[in-house]
Amino acid sequence: MKRHWFSVCTVFGLLFVSASFSMDPILIGNFENGPDAGYTPPRYDHWFNGGLAISDTLLPAVAATRGTHSLKCVDADGGWGATVQLPLFVMGNSLDNPWIQAILSPNSVVSVDVTAFASEVAGGWCELGFIHNTAAPSGGWNLYMWQPLIIDGLPHRYIFTMDEETRNSIINAIGGWGANIGFGINTGSGSTTIYIDNVWIWPEGLVDEFGPRNPSVEQEFALNPEFVSAILKWRPGGDPNGQYEVNPLIVDEYVFISKTINDPNLYYHGRTAVDPGLTATESQYGPVLLPINSTFRWAVVEAVEGLEQTFTIGVSTLADVEPNNIIGPIWSFNTLSTLPVITAQPVSTRYLIGGPNPQFTVTVQSVTTPSYQWYFSQDGVIDASDTAISASIGGNSPTLTIPSPNKAYQAYYYCRIWNAATQSGGGSFPDIYSDVVTLVVERKVAEYLFDGNLNDSSGHGINGTGVGSPTFAPGVGGGQALSLNGVNQYVALGNNGFPKASLLDAGGIGGGLDRGSVVCWVKVNSVPGGEPYSKVAAILSGWNHGDGWPHTAFELAVESDLDSTYTNARALVLGETAQVSWVSWRPTWVNNFNMAGDGQWHLIAATWAMDDIMRVYVDGSLIATSGNASSSTFLPWVNGMLIGASPQDTQGGIHRYFNGLIDNLRVYNYVLTPETIAQEYYNLTGKPGCIYTDFPGSNFNVDNTGTSYCRVDLADFALMAQNWLAEGFYP
Numbered sequence: 001m002k003r004h005w006f007s008v009c010t011v012f013g014l015l016f017v018s019a020s021f022s023m024d025p026i027l028i029g030n031f032e033n034g035p036d037a038g039y040t041p042p043r044y045d046h047w048f049n050g051g052l053a054i055s056d057t058l059l060p061a062v063a064a065t066r067g068t069h070s071l072k073c074v075d076a077d078g079g080w081g082a083t084v085q086l087p088l089f090v091m092g093n094s095l096d097n098p099w100i101q102a103i104l105s106p107n108s109v110v111s112v113d114v115t116a117f118a119s120e121v122a123g124g125w126c127e128l129g130f131i132h133n134t135a136a137p138s139g140g141w142n143l144y145m146w147q148p149l150i151i152d153g154l155p156h157r158y159i160f161t162m163d164e165e166t167r168n169s170i171i172n173a174i175g176g177w178g179a180n181i182g183f184g185i186n187t188g189s190g191s192t193t194i195y196i197d198n199v200w201i202w203p204e205g206l207v208d209e210f211g212p213r214n215p216s217v218e219q220e221f222a223l224n225p226e227f228v229s230a231i232l233k234w235r236p237g238g239d240p241n242g243q244y245e246v247n248p249l250i251v252d253e254y255v256f257i258s259k260t261i262n263d264p265n266l267y268y269h270g271r272t273a274v275d276p277g278l279t280a281t282e283s284q285y286g287p288v289l290l291p292i293n294s295t296f297r298w299a300v301v302e303a304v305e306g307l308e309q310t311f312t313i314g315v316s317t318l319a320d321v322e323p324n325n326i327i328g329p330i331w332s333f334n335t336l337s338t339l340p341v342i343t344a345q346p347v348s349t350r351y352l353i354g355g356p357n358p359q360f361t362v363t364v365q366s367v368t369t370p371s372y373q374w375y376f377s378q379d380g381v382i383d384a385s386d387t388a389i390s391a392s393i394g395g396n397s398p399t400l401t402i403p404s405p406n407k408a409y410q411a412y413y414y415c416r417i418w419n420a421a422t423q424s425g426g427g428s429f430p431d432i433y434s435d436v437v438t439l440v441v442e443r444k445v446a447e448y449l450f451d452g453n454l455n456d457s458s459g460h461g462i463n464g465t466g467v468g469s470p471t472f473a474p475g476v477g478g479g480q481a482l483s484l485n486g487v488n489q490y491v492a493l494g495n496n497g498f499p500k501a502s503l504l505d506a507g508g509i510g511g512g513l514d515r516g517s518v519v520c521w522v523k524v525n526s527v528p529g530g531e532p533y534s535k536v537a538a539i540l541s542g543w544n545h546g547d548g549w550p551h552t553a554f555e556l557a558v559e560s561d562l563d564s565t566y567t568n569a570r571a572l573v574l575g576e577t578a579q580v581s582w583v584s585w586r587p588t589w590v591n592n593f594n595m596a597g598d599g600q601w602h603l604i605a606a607t608w609a610m611d612d613i614m615r616v617y618v619d620g621s622l623i624a625t626s627g628n629a630s631s632s633t634f635l636p637w638v639n640g641m642l643i644g645a646s647p648q649d650t651q652g653g654i655h656r657y658f659n660g661l662i663d664n665l666r667v668y669n670y671v672l673t674p675e676t677i678a679q680e681y682y683n684l685t686g687k688p689g690c691i692y693t694d695f696p697g698s699n700f701n702v703d704n705t706g707t708s709y710c711r712v713d714l715a716d717f718a719l720m721a722q723n724w725l726a727e728g729f730y731p
Contacts, residue, residue, distance in 0.1 A: 007495035024213055026102050028086060029112075029199030031069045032397045046090050050131070050182065051082030070115070070197035078122045079190040081143060083131050084196070085182035094174060102172060103181070105203035108162040112183060115195040116151045123188020126151065130160040132169055133180040142169075143184045149194065156260040156446055157198075157208060204329060210237040210247055212283075212328035214301040219336055222289060225367075228335045236276040237326055238300055239321040239601040244278040251275050251328070252303040254439035256297050266299050266318050266330065269310035283412065292420065293421070293429060294335045302326040338421040340366040345435040346415065350515075351405055352442040360413055361399045363469035374400045380412040381437050382620065402439070407459075410510050433570045440510035446498040448643070450475065450482040450663055454491055456665075462498065462642060464491040475663040475683050476521040476601045482643070486526065486537065486659025490645035497542065497641025498667040499554055512669040513634040518556050519677065520665040522604055526658070527560045527596045537558040537658040539604065540665065541646035544638045552635040555646060556606050557656065560596060601663075603681045607671045614672070620681030620689020622674055 029047060035576040052073040075082040082162035091097045094105075102108060116126060142165070150156045166181075173179040185194060210233045219230040230254060237247045248263040252273060256266035269288065276283050283300075290296060299318065303309065307322050321327055353356040373396065374389040375382075389395040393403060402409055415434040419426035422431045447458040452472055454464035464521050468489035475481035484490065499512030518540055528537035595602050595618075605617040616624040639647035643665065646656040678689035 001097055003492075005649050023102055023105060023203035025203070026099060026201045028099065028201055029196070030195060031071045033322050047084055047182070050074065050085045050133075050184070052084045052185070056329060059105050070113075070194055070195040072193065073185075074191065074193045075187065076184055078187050078192055080186040080561070081184060082141065083133075083182050083184035085131060085133060085180040087178055087180050088170065089173075089178035099201060100170060100174075102201040102203040103162060104167050107203065107205040108660055109202045109206050110160045110162065110181070111157055111198075111200045111202060111206060112160075112196050113155045113157050113198040114149055115153065115155045115197075116149050117153045117193075118151050120191075120193040121149075121151050121187060122190030122192045124151065124628040125149075125188060126192055126194065127186040127712075128158055128194075129184045129186065131180070131182045132166045133182075142166075146186065150170075155197065165613045167517075189528075210240050211326045212237055212253070212302060215298075215331040215333075219290075219332045221292070221336060225292070225338070227289050227291055229287040230290055230335065231284055232288065232298060233282055233284040234283060234300055234328075236283050237328075246276050246278050247302070247326075248278055249304045251305045252304045252307070252308060253283055253285075254303060254321075254525055255302040256301065257288070257298045259314075263565055264426065265296060267314050268316040269313060290335050293337050293339055295332060296335070297328045297330050297332045299326045302328070304549065313682065314330070322668075334551045338367045338419075340364045340370045340422070342417070342432065342434060346400075346413070346437045348438040348440075348509075349442045350442055350670065351402075351409075353406065354466050356405055357401050358405065358439055359399055359401045360415075360437060360439075362415045362417070364398060364417055366417075366419045368425075370417050370419045371425070372396050372398055373416045375414055375416065376409075377412040377414065380438075382414060382436065394563065405439070405441060407441045407443055409466050410439055412436050413437055430560075438509040440515075440669065443668070445510075445512055445516075445669050446493075446667035448482075448491075448665040449479065450665075451479045460498070462493055462496050464493050467492055468712040470644070473661055475661070479663075481521075481523075481661040481663035484644040486657045487656065489724050490654065490657065491643035493643065494639040495640045497635045497637065499638050499669070500542075500641070501552065503678075510632075510669050511634075512553070513668055514555060515612075515670055517607040517668040517670065518666070519603070519605040519668075519672065519680070520556075521596050521601050522558065522595075522656075523599070523661040524558055524596045525660040528558060528659070536640065536646075536656045538643065538644065538646040538656040539658060539662060540643055540667075541656065541675050542637050542639065542641040543647045544635055548668075552637075552642075557646075558595065558604070558658075559592075563604065601661075601684075603677070603684075605677045607670070607677075612671065617674070617677050617689070619685075619687070620678040 001538050045659065052075050055072050071084070075083050088097065088099050088103065091099050095101065103110075110130065112128075114128060118124060120211060126149045127146045128149050129143045131143045133142070134634070141544075145160050147158050147160075149158075170179045183196065185192065194591040212307065214235040216233045217230055218233065220227045222229045236253065238245065252271055252275065258266050259270045270285065272283055272285050274283070285300075297681050301321050303325050308321055309325070311320060318327060321323070329442040342362060343365050346360040346363070347361050349358050349360070360374070360526070362372070364372075374388040374394065376389055377386040380548045389400065392398040398415075400413065400415070410654045414436045416424075418431040419427075421427040422429045424431050444458050445460060446456055446462055448454065449457055450472060454466055456462045456464070466489075468485070468487075468493060471483045472483075473483040482491065486579050499516045499518070501511050501513055505558075520539060522539060523536070528535040536557050536559045538555055538557045541557065542553065543555070544552045606614065607617075608614040610657075614626040615622055642654070644658040644662065645654050647653070648655045679687045681687065709731045
């Protein structure tokens with residue numbers, strides 16, 4: 001488990017905290033302390049049979065290098081693949097699990113002691129492999145990292161270095177049924193027996209388990225403010241025989257410290273000159289006078305009785321240590337800083353025009369008075385081309401308030417901070433920069449009224465180009481609408497069409513795919529073509545086709561099955577990880593709602609957000625929702641956005657043509673409220689929409705003509721009787 005130790009001191013009226021972190025080795029199998037609750041026979045420590053028959057056995061001073069028991073593993077048939085496994089999630093199915101934290105550490109290794117007797121190994125040879133076993137994507141059953149066993153009746157330690165495949169598999173398993181790790185064997189035909197013991201996870205790499213650990217550093221500014229006074233602390237090594245808290249052979253402890261961060265050597269600095277005793281839980285050395293704003297590496301050597309040494313301060317290195325003394329791991333820490341220290345970063349925000357003015361704030365801790373300069377960036381890259389923001393609106397303050405912003409303010413922002421120790425304040429260190437954050441100005445990003453043209457009236461100028469000579473017809477509520485024949489007509493918006501990934505091509509902000517809405521009016525002339533159960537006609541669509549599924553896609557469409565024409569929407573990021581996927585379909589009670597050929601205008605809308613859900617509306621009423629999705633990165637359009645059709649492939653293929661009228665098509669880069677959508681339908685038709693589907697009896701509200709939403713009335717009973725058996729309304 002990762003343990004944190006902090007020292008706190010007050011200097012110049014400011015609070016400074018210094019910490020060093022380490023992760024202890026974790027013993028996950030000693031087979032001494034059974035039984036675990038619900039597990040028999042005892043001493044299995046949650047390990048279970050994956051093909052190797054297992055039992056605890058008593059092998060004093062042979063297979064058991066610690067204690068009196070080891071785990072006896074028998075493969076009755078020999079061959080490849082039998083395993084013994086341990087569920088990691090017995091400690092909890094989350095990243096807080098200390099075993100998972102240890103396995104995921106970049107330097108993590110797993111060690112195991114194995115004893116094998118020639119008389120018990122079929123064919124005289126055996127290999128030991130490491131297993132991870134999960135039900136997660138890219139997980140599954142993997143037995144690898146094979147090592148030949150030494151078959152001489154003596155215990156030997158085998159080391160398995162964790163790799164990215166193992167780490168990714170475990171990460172993906174979180175939230176699922178779990179992940180196992182363990183060992184398998186490969187041997188000749190016939191029965192083979194091995195004995196395993198002392199299974200460890202070493203998060204910081206293999207070190208002597210009886211050496212020093214748990215480092216921490218307490219420090220404060222010295223009288224000379226260019227230096228700190230530091231006290232180094234650690235826990236002395238434990239007793240290999242398990243009788244005492246501290247190894248009784250340790251009689252002194254030597255401290256080695258680096259001179260500079262780039263020097264590969266650690267040099268002798270001094271000794272504690274104290275026997276840590278048998279029960280001490282902490283040793284310490286210092287105070288050590290060290291320069292501020294620096295990083296140091298250090299290590300402790302535990303002198304074993306009879307092997308005490310004399311070193312030269314600043315000259316002797318770890319290479320001069322007697323090999324039979326215990327050399328601990330190399331640790332590092334930062335000395336206290338006179339530089340500005342950012343304790344709270346600015347946070348990306350969204351601004352709805354007319355709402356409260358957006359703000360960014362950075363919180364800084366500094367020994368001397370800090371100064372601030374905020375910057376406006378179009379590309380999110382910190383460079384000389386970025387614009388310094390005037391002091392009059394907060395450019396020299398930890399808080400930047402942007403007054404009355406418009407769409408031109410949608411961009412990236414960051415803050416440069418300096419004090420007397422940094423270059424802008426006359427010092428020698430570089431200035432400090434905050435995180436780069438974003439401001440999204442929530443607004444209408446596209447609007448196509450189709451009043452005799454295909455122009456965008458939102459102000460963004462993403463005008464359409466007609467393909468197949470689309471025409472115009474009378475629109476909803478006056479004006480004109482786009483008329484498409486469902487065969488070869490559509491409107492191309494190009495790769496800059498909305499919704500899109502970003503402000504400026506890929507990796508940007510506010511384009512509408514991460515959060516947005518589409519609203520339009522349609523009159524569907526005929527049932528869409530296609531497969532009998534998947535007849536789709538796209539209203540607004542864009543697809544990036546890669547190998548197989550597209551990596552980024554958006555589509556708002558009408559769809560039919562045998563007797564219903566309804567609507568659906570999808571916004572997808574599909575790749576190897578399939579991180580984001582929204583799909584909304586009709587609910588079951590929309591059956592027999594056939595908008596194709598009814599001669600009526602229908603209001604279609606969809607809203608979505610990565611941290612929320614997708615909602616689909618028909619005639620002002622909420623008819624479908626989907627689950628939420630996790631954050632991801634959308635790619636810019638490859639095939640471009642289309643109105644009235646959908647890109648089919650990278651060679652320019654088109655399908656899903658729309659037959660009917662489309663009017664007042666709008667795209668927003670924020671989520672419209674259900675009330676806003678219902679109000680638009682009411683304003684034009686005088687009919688209320690239903691935006692709540694949790695009222696009693698809503699699942700029986702089968703009359704979706706626009707007059708019967710949000711209530712179960714005679715029209716619903718008539719439809720229920722008409723479709724009593726066909727629609728499954730019988731008890």
